[in-house]
Amino acid sequence: MRLLIDAGNTRVKWQLMDGSIRVLEGVGALDSDPFANLSDVGGKISRVAVSTVASEARRCELAEALSCYTPVPPCFYWSEVERAGLVNAYEDHEKMGADRWHAMYGAWTRHRGGFAVVDAGSAITIDYVGAGGKHLGGYILPGRRMMLRSLRNDAARIGFEDHRSDAGEPGASTTECVHHGLFWLWQSIADRIHHDCSAQAIGRVLVTGGDASGILAAGLEAEHLPDLVLQGLAAIDAEAVGRS
Ligand SMILES: Nc1ncnc2c1ncn2[C@@H]1O[C@H](COP(=O)(O)OP(=O)(O)OP(=O)(O)O)[C@@H](O)[C@H]1O
Ligand SMILES: CC(C)(CO)[C@@H](O)C(=O)NCCC(=O)O
Numbered sequence: 001m002r003l004l005i006d007a008g009n010t011r012v013k014w015q016l017m018d019g020s021i022r023v024l025e026g027v028g029a030l031d032s033d034p035f036a037n038l039s040d041v042g043g044k045i046s047r048v049a050v051s052t053v054a055s056e057a058r059r060c061e062l063a064e065a066l067s068c069y070t071p072v073p074p075c076f077y078w079s080e081v082e083r084a085g086l087v088n089a090y091e092d093h094e095k096m097g098a099d100r101w102h103a104m105y106g107a108w109t110r111h112r113g114g115f116a117v118v119d120a121g122s123a124i125t126i127d128y129v130g131a132g133g134k135h136l137g138g139y140i141l142p143g144r145r146m147m148l149r150s151l152r153n154d155a156a157r158i159g160f161e162d163h164r165s166d167a168g169e170p171g172a173s174t175t176e177c178v179h180h181g182l183f184w185l186w187q188s189i190a191d192r193i194h195h196d197c198s199a200q201a202i203g204r205v206l207v208t209g210g211d212a213s214g215i216l217a218a219g220l221e222a223e224h225l226p227d228l229v230l231q232g233l234a235a236i237d238a239e240a241v242g243r244s
């Protein structure tokens with residue numbers, strides 16, 4: 001069986017696959033033993049494929065944590081210049097987060113037309129791909145928790161309660177101003193993505209990441225694929241096996 005891992009800055013998501021069947025899955029912070037559910041099945045793992053954007057120290061910790069469950073060395077996959085007609089816009093492709101490349105490739109294996117990929121994770125990324133597979137570039141923005149954390153930590157008098165709001169009208173308290181402001185920003189992001197897509201004749205938007213439902217609630221018209229990064233990673237790992 002194949003273990004697929006998407007290690008973000010906040011959480012590690014994994015799926016254990018038997019061919020195309022998902023046998024087990026898990027999510028959690030690296031410090032909280034996210035692989036605990038693998039203890040009974042570790043012996044059946046024959047391949048481990050990883051997409052990570054965490055630090056090099058965290059990457060080593062991940063390999064260490066995995067070694068408690070399987071002796072199979074993990075294969076780390078990174079951003080590429082090109083794959084099967086999908087072409088990276090970055091001059092220095094190694095600088096692009098592996099999750100962005102793997103999400104775009106996951107989208108490319110599903111839709112050979114143009115698309116936008118929105119990953120609302122610790123950071124929000126937006127990437128545009130034209131109909132011929134050319135990556136047109138993208139955006140990196142702070143994610144929900146990052147924005148709230150910076151408001152809380154970097155300003156002395158912005159004290160607010162935790163609560164998720166799907167209201168975007170002007171607020172009448174600090175808590176409302178912060179949470180409505182976040183939703184209003186997401187509405188603007190959704191509008192802007194729709195605008196960019198029509199300007200570039202891109203007909204499809206795919207969304208993934210822990211805050212995908214929030215961006216959808218703010219009006220983004222998109223297909224929600226929570227495991228898009230893992231789908232791209234799975235396709236790339238299968239191609240690597242096919243070649244060896
Ligand atoms: N249980 C949870 N723990 C942490 N974040 C959560 C949780 N549920 C939803 N979220 C939201 O998901 C976002 C993090 O998304 P996700 O887990 O996809 O990030 P990630 O893959 O670790 O990040 P990245 O790939 O951007 O580094 C946070 O901004 C937060 O608002
Ligand atoms: C932007 C994030 C954090 C999103 O997970 C990740 O893709 C990353 O660390 N990227 C590196 C910078 C870049 O993609 O240009």
Ligand SMILES: [K+]
Binds near residue numbers: 099119121122209
């Ligand atoms: K991610």
